[in-house]
Amino acid sequence: xxxxxxxxxxxxxxxxxxxxAFGFFARxxxxxxxxxxxxxxxxxxxxxxxxxxxxxxxxxxxxxxxFGIGGYALAYLTTAVTWPASVPPWAQFFAGTLAxxxxxxxxxxxxxxxxxxxKGHYLAMATLAFGLIATGVFRISSALGGxxxxxxxxxxxxxxxxxxxxxAFWYAWAMVxxxxxxxxxxxxxxxGRAFEAIRNDELAAEAIxxxxxxFKIVAFTFAGALAGFAGSFYSSYLGLIEPTGVxxxxxxxxxxxxxLGGAGRISGAILGAAIVGLTNVYGHNLENxxxxxxxxxxxxxxxxxxxxxxxxxxxxxxxxSPAIAPANGEVAAAPAMPLxxxxxxxxxPWLTVEHATKRFGGLVAVDDVSFTLESGxxxxxxxxxxxxxxxxxxxxxxxxxxTSGRVLVAGRDVTTWQPHRIAELGVGRSFQNxxxxxxxxxxxxxxxxxxxxxxxxxxSDLLALPASRRSGALALELAREALARLExxxxxxxxxxxxxxxxxxxVELARAMAARPGLLLVDEPAAGLNAGERRRLREDLLRLRxxxxxxxxxxxxxxxxxxxSDRVMVLKFGKLIxxxxxxxxxxxxxxxxxxxxxxx
Amino acid sequence: MLQLxxxxxxxxxxxxxxxxxxxxILRATRAINFxxxxxxxxxxxxxxxxxxxxxxxxWLALALATLLGFxxxxxxxxxVLRPAARVGELAVTIASVGTIYVLLYGHALVWxxxxxxxxxxxxxxxxxxxxxxxxxxxxxxxxxxxxxLLALVVLYAFFERTTYGKAVRAASDNPLGARLIGIDVxxxxxxxxxxxxxxxxxxGTIIGPxxxxxxAAGIGISIKGFVxxxxxxxxxPVGCTLGGLVVGVVEKLLEGGxxxxxxxxxxxxxxxxxxxxxxxxxxxxxxxxxx
Numbered sequence: 001x002x003x004x005x006x007x008x009x010x011x012x013x014x015x016x017x018x019x020x021a022f023g024f025f026a027r028x029x030x031x032x033x034x035x036x037x038x039x040x041x042x043x044x045x046x047x048x049x050x051x052x053x054x055x056x057x058x059x060x061x062x063x064x065x066x067f068g069i070g071g072y073a074l075a076y077l078t079t080a081v082t083w084p085a086s087v088p089p090w091a092q093f094f095a096g097t098l099a100x101x102x103x104x105x106x107x108x109x110x111x112x113x114x115x116x117x118x119k120g121h122y123l124a125m126a127t128l129a130f131g132l133i134a135t136g137v138f139r140i141s142s143a144l145g146g147x148x149x150x151x152x153x154x155x156x157x158x159x160x161x162x163x164x165x166x167x168a169f170w171y172a173w174a175m176v177x178x179x180x181x182x183x184x185x186x187x188x189x190x191x192g193r194a195f196e197a198i199r200n201d202e203l204a205a206e207a208i209x210x211x212x213x214x215f216k217i218v219a220f221t222f223a224g225a226l227a228g229f230a231g232s233f234y235s236s237y238l239g240l241i242e243p244t245g246v247x248x249x250x251x252x253x254x255x256x257x258x259x260l261g262g263a264g265r266i267s268g269a270i271l272g273a274a275i276v277g278l279t280n281v282y283g284h285n286l287e288n289x290x291x292x293x294x295x296x297x298x299x300x301x302x303x304x305x306x307x308x309x310x311x312x313x314x315x316x317x318x319x320x321s322p323a324i325a326p327a328n329g330e331v332a333a334a335p336a337m338p339l340x341x342x343x344x345x346x347x348x349p350w351l352t353v354e355h356a357t358k359r360f361g362g363l364v365a366v367d368d369v370s371f372t373l374e375s376g377x378x379x380x381x382x383x384x385x386x387x388x389x390x391x392x393x394x395x396x397x398x399x400x401x402x403t404s405g406r407v408l409v410a411g412r413d414v415t416t417w418q419p420h421r422i423a424e425l426g427v428g429r430s431f432q433n434x435x436x437x438x439x440x441x442x443x444x445x446x447x448x449x450x451x452x453x454x455x456x457x458x459x460s461d462l463l464a465l466p467a468s469r470r471s472g473a474l475a476l477e478l479a480r481e482a483l484a485r486l487e488x489x490x491x492x493x494x495x496x497x498x499x500x501x502x503x504x505x506x507v508e509l510a511r512a513m514a515a516r517p518g519l520l521l522v523d524e525p526a527a528g529l530n531a532g533e534r535r536r537l538r539e540d541l542l543r544l545r546x547x548x549x550x551x552x553x554x555x556x557x558x559x560x561x562x563x564x565s566d567r568v569m570v571l572k573f574g575k576l577i578x579x580x581x582x583x584x585x586x587x588x589x590x591x592x593x594x595x596x597x598x599x600x
Numbered sequence: 601m602l603q604l605x606x607x608x609x610x611x612x613x614x615x616x617x618x619x620x621x622x623x624x625i626l627r628a629t630r631a632i633n634f635x636x637x638x639x640x641x642x643x644x645x646x647x648x649x650x651x652x653x654x655x656x657x658x659w660l661a662l663a664l665a666t667l668l669g670f671x672x673x674x675x676x677x678x679x680v681l682r683p684a685a686r687v688g689e690l691a692v693t694i695a696s697v698g699t700i701y702v703l704l705y706g707h708a709l710v711w712x713x714x715x716x717x718x719x720x721x722x723x724x725x726x727x728x729x730x731x732x733x734x735x736x737x738x739x740x741x742x743x744x745x746x747x748x749l750l751a752l753v754v755l756y757a758f759f760e761r762t763t764y765g766k767a768v769r770a771a772s773d774n775p776l777g778a779r780l781i782g783i784d785v786x787x788x789x790x791x792x793x794x795x796x797x798x799x800x801x802x803x804g805t806i807i808g809p810x811x812x813x814x815x816a817a818g819i820g821i822s823i824k825g826f827v828x829x830x831x832x833x834x835x836x837p838v839g840c841t842l843g844g845l846v847v848g849v850v851e852k853l854l855e856g857g858x859x860x861x862x863x864x865x866x867x868x869x870x871x872x873x874x875x876x877x878x879x880x881x882x883x884x885x886x887x888x889x890x891x
Contacts, residue, residue, distance in 0.1 A: 059690055061634075061697060114876060120689045121632035124697075125826055126875050128634075129868040132823065136865030147861075248819055252697055259694055288705040288713075295701030302691045302698070303683045 001188055002196070002444055004265060011267040011313065012180060019173050023166075031281050033169050037237060039277025040172035041230045044179050046257045046269035048226030051183060053255075054264020055192070056219040057199040058115060059124045062131030063227045063254045068138055068246030069107055070100030070228030071235035075150040078236070080143070093156040097232045104228020105221050112220030116213050131251045139243040149242030156236050168237050175233060179226055180266050182462050186222070189461030189468040190454045193475070195219065197448045200437035207397060207431070208511065209423035209452030218458060227254075256298050262308025271310055348411025350375050350519040350550040351396065356405035358391050358574075365391040366402070367574035373519070378541065378551040380561045380582075383571035384594060389554045390432060392571070393521050396552075397429050398422045409519065424452050428517035430508045432524045432554075438497035442488065442507050445496050446479035449511030453478055475514075482514040485547075486540055502533035509540060519550045526557040538564055562586060570594065602735040604856040605849055610741045610810055612848020613748040614640060617803030618825025619832070619840035620755070621796035626834055628772040628792030629681055631692040636800055637822030638703035643669050643801025644813030645707050648716045658719045662805045669801025673794030681793060682786070704818055715815045718808035740809050747806045751799065752841065758795075768792055820864065824851070827871045833881025843881065 001009070019036075026032040045067055052058050074096030083092055111130055115123050138144050145151070156163040156171070163171045186192060194215045197205035202212050235241035257276050262268025276294075283290045305311060351373040358366040365388040373379050381389050394400040396407055398419040407415050414422050428449075437445050456471035483489050486506055491499065499507060505525055512520055522541070526534050534557065541564050545551055555561050561568060561582065568585040570578040572594040578585050585591055618636050625633045643665045650661035676699070684695035721743040722728055728739035758765040771778040771788030779785050804813055811817070828847040832839025847867060854863035874881070 053690070057690060059693055114872065117876060117879070121626075121693055122875065122879065124634070124693045125632065125823070125830075126872060128823060129871045132820075132868045133865050133872070136861065136868065140859075140861040140865065252701065255694065255697060256701075259698075288708045291701045291705040292709065295698045295703075295705070298698030298701070299680055299684070299695045302694045303680075303687060306687050306691060 002440070005184070005188055005192075007313070008184060008266050011310070012184070015267050015270055016177065019176075023169055023173065027166050027169075030165070033166055035277045035281040037169045037172045038280065039274045040169070040176045041234050041237070042254065042257060042277060043176050043270045043273035044172075044230035044233075045227040046254055046261070046273045047176075047179050047183055047266055048223035049254050050258045050261075050263050050265065050269040051187070051195070052219050052223040053258055054262070054268075055187060055195040055199060056216060058216060058219060059120075059255075060111070060127040060220070060223065061124055061248070061251050061255060062111070062127035062129070062134070063223065064246045064248065064250035065131040065134030066104040066107060066224040066227035067231035067234065067250065067254075068134055068241070068243075069104045070097075070231030071241040071246060072138060072144055072150065072231075073100035073103050073228070074232035075153050075235045075241045076144065078153055079150055089154060089157040090159070093236060096236070097229065100232030101225050101229040104231070105225035108221035108224020109217055111224065112217035115220055116216060128248065128251070131248050135243050135247050138246070145242075147243060149240060149245070150235070151240045153235055153239050153241070155239070156233075164237070172233060172237070175229070176270065179229070180270070183266050185464040185468070186458075186461050188464070188472070190451070190456040190471050190475075191215065191218065191458055191461045193444075193448055193451060193454075193472075196440060196444070197437060197451070200439055201435050203399065203419075204431065204435040204437065205448075206419035207399070207423060207429050207435075208449050209420045209515070210448075211418075211420045213418075253294075256294050258308075259298050259302055260294075260309060262310035265308065265310045268308045268310035272308070275309075348408075349373055350410055351552065352406075352408040353392070353396070354406040354408070356392065356395060356402045356407065358388070358395055358400065359403045364574050366395065366571075368405070369571070369574070369576050370405075371569060371576065371579065373550055373552060374567070375518075375550050376545070376548050377566040378545045378553060378564055379567045379569065380553045380555055380565040381569050381571060382555065382558075382561055387571040388574040389571055390523060391574075393429065393523055393552075393554065396422075396521060397427060420452075423517075426452075426515075426518035427521065428512035428515065428519070429521035430505075430512045430523055430525060432527070434501075434504045434508045436496040436499070436504055436508055436511070438495075440496055441492065442494050442496055442499070442510075443479060443483070443492040445507060446482050446510045446514045447475045449482070449514035450475040450478040451515065453515045478514050478516070479510075482510040485513075485543065486510045502529050505529065505533075506536070506540065513544060513549070517549065519552070520544065522551065522553045522555075524554050524556065526555055526560055534560060558586075601853075601856075602733065604852045606735060606737055606741055608849030608852035609845055610744045610848065611807065611851065612828070612845035613744045614803045614807040614811070614821065614844075615825045615828045615847050616748060616841045616844025617751065617799050618821055619829035619834075619844040620837060621799045622826060622829050623834055623837060623840045624792050624796040624799070625681075628768070628789045629677075629685060629692070631681060631685065631689070631696070632826070633681075633793075633796070634693065634696040634822055635699040635703060635818075636796070636825060637820065638700050638818035639669065639672070639797050639800035640804040640821050641813055641815075641818045642672075642703055642707055642804070644718060644804030644808035645711050645716065646801060647805040647808060648711070648718055648813060651719060658721055658723070658805075658809075661718075662802065665801045665805045666798045669798040670794045672801075673797030674790050676797060677790045677793035682789070700819060700822075704816060707814065711814055713815060715812035715817070717812050718805065720809045721806070738810075744806050744810070747802075748841075751802060755795075755799075755837070823871065824848075824867060827867055827874070830871060830874045830879070830881055833883040836881065836883040839881050839883030842883075 077096040257272030261272030356369045395402045454471040456468040460467040578588045647661035647665040650656040684691040722739045768788040771785040828844030832843025
C-alpha cells in the first residue's frame, strides 16, 4: 500500500462515522436528507472520475454522459418496458441498475479506446464531445422522451420498503461504501500498481511489462461504470430524468468535486461531493455566485493545492519498514532465473537480431545489424555517439520497431510486438536517462518492476481475493530481493524523485531486475557516475551475470566495458564494425579509427 | 440553400475566430483554452455594456471590447494559465474549465442569463437586406465576413511582417532558442494569449447583432471552434479559418435540413470522427497531435 492508501485506510472510517452521525441527527430534516442523498450519488460517480484523473492521469469532461446512460437505462426499463407480472418491482429496479451500470461500462470501453489515441487536451476535448453527444441523443430521442425526458419512474422497492426519503439516504451511502471498498481493493492490488506506473511514466511502465493500453481502458470502464451506477439510482430517486440534468454542467460539477476534494483519493471525491451537495442546499440563495465561486475555487485549488482539500490532511510519518532487510547472503543465494520461463527458451538464445535496419526518413540509424547473444554472458555494445546503439535497444524492446529485419527473443519473433509483451518474455531494461517513477518510493518503484511476475486478475483485485494478496506479496518479496542484491535497502522509503543521480541509476537497475529477467538491457549506466559509484556499478553488473542473467550493455566507459564484458560489439554509423573478445576489439584498427577519427 | 450557406458562413466566422484563438494559445502555451467560447460571449457583452451604459457607438464598443479582451487576456495568462502550467498539463485543462464557470455565471450576474441584442453595424434598427442571386443577404452578414477578413489581415501582418510578431512566434515555436537570443518568452506568451482573447471579444461583438450575446452558448462555441480547428488542422491558421467556416455552414445546413436538435450532436460527432481518422486536420501536420 502506498502512502495515499494508508491515509485512506485511516480517513475512510472517520468519513463513515461522520455520515452515520449526519444520517442520525439530520433524519428529521427532509432538505438535509435530500442533499445528503444527492451528495452520495455524486460521490459514487466522483470516486470513479477520481481514479481516472488522480491515479491514471487521464481526464474526462464527459462523465455526465455515463451518468445519463445509467439513468436513462433504468428509467426506460422501469417505465417503458412491460414486465411480466411474475417479476417483482425490486427485481425490475435491480435489473435497471445492472443494465445502467453495464451499458455505461460498455461506453466506457468505447471512450477508453478513443482515449488511447490522445493525450491531455485532445482527450479532454474528445470526452467533452462524448458528453455533449450523449445529451444531444437523449434530447432528440423520442423513445427517451425528448427534451422533457422520462417521468414517473417508480421508487425502488425492497419488499414493502420504498427507497425514498431517509431510506434513500442510507441506500445511497451504502452504494458509496460498496464503491469505496471496491475502489480501495482495486488500488491496493496489481491494478493499482499498474495505474500508478502509468500515471508516473507510460513508457517506463510498458518497459516493465505493464500493458498500458489495457489498463487505461480498464480505468475508463471503471469510471464509466460507477457513473452509470450512480445515474441509475439518481433517476429512481428523483422519479424522472431529463437531458438538462445530465448536461455538460454536471460533467464539470463532477470534475470540480474531484479536484476540490483531491484527485486520486476516495475520501477526496466523497468530500468534494459532500461540499457541493451541502452548498446546493444552503447556498441556493447565492444563485449564480455559487458556480462563480466553484470556478474560482477550482482554479485556486488546482494551482495552489494540486492534491485537493484532503491532501491538506497531514499524513502520518512512515515508520521505517522493519522487514525490509533480510540477511544479505541468504538472498544473494536465491537462484536467478526468469519467473515465467519463456516457452522453449531452453535451447533458443535469449536474443537474436537478424539484419535489423532502422531508417528515420533518409537517415539510416541501424544498418543491417545481425548478432546472437550467448546466454549467461555479458555483451557490451559500444560506439561513438549517434552510432545507433539506443535505437537498436529500442527496437529490441519494442519501443521503436525496425524498418526491416527481425528481432527474436527466446526464439520468438517479437519484431512487431508491443513493449510490455516483450517484457513479459523476460526482458528488462534500464533507460539512458533513468526513467524512475518519481512520485513513488524506491521500494514502490522496484515493486512495480516486479509487475510481470504478478498474477492477480482484475476481479481478484476488486474483491480482494487471496490471489490479489498473494500477487502483491510476491511482488514485494521480489522487490526486497532485488534491493538486497544491489544493497539498496536503506533507500527503500526514499521518494525516487529525491534520489541522488547515482542512486537513481542503481534503483533503476534494481527495478529492471526485480522480476528476474532472463535478458537485461542496460543503457549507459555509468554516465554521470563518480569513481566510487562506478566501482559499485561494476560489482552490480558482475553479480547479475554470476546470477545467470544474460546482459547487453551500452557503455562509453571503456575501462568498465573491457573489465566486465565477455564480448564487445562495436557500432559505427549503424553498422556493426567489430565483434569479439574485449582485448581483440580494443586492438582492432577499425575500432580505434572509429573512436579517434583517423583514416584506416 | 444559399441562404443557409451565407448564414453558416456568418456563424462560422465566429467559430473561425475561436479556432484561431485556440490555435494561437496552443502554439504559445501548448494548452487548449476550453474557455475560449466564454470569452466570445464576454466580449459581446462588454460591447453591449459599452452601448447601453456609455451610449457608445457600436464601432467604439467594438474597439473597447477588443481592447478589454486584450487586457483580460493578459490577466488570464498571468493569473490562470501560467501558474497552472507550472503544475502540469492537466492542471491547465482543469483551470480553463474552471474559468468557464467563472465567466459563464459571472456574466449572468451582471447581465442576467438571457441573451442580449447588439445594434447592427450599419447603424439602423432594422438590418438592411440585399438580394444577391435570389438570396437575401443581411448587411450584418457582409460586415461579419468583411471584419473577419480584416482581422485575418491584421493578424497576418502582425505575425509575419513585424519584428515583434516574429519574436512572439519564435517564442512559441522554440522557447529555449528564443530565450537564448534574448526574447522575453513569458511576455511573448502573455501577448499571444492576449491577442487570442482580444480576437474572441472581437468575434463576439461582430456576430452579436445576429446571434445575440449571453446565455450558456459559450461551451458550444468553444467546442465548435475546436471542431473547426481540428477539421482544418490546429497548427494551421488557414486551416482553422476554413475549418471554422465549414463547421458553421454544416451546422446551418443540418439545422435547415434536419431540425435544430440534430445539428449539435452531429457536429460533435464530427469532432470524434476527425480525432480518430485524421487528428492533424486537413491542413495540419502530424506533429501537432503528439505535442
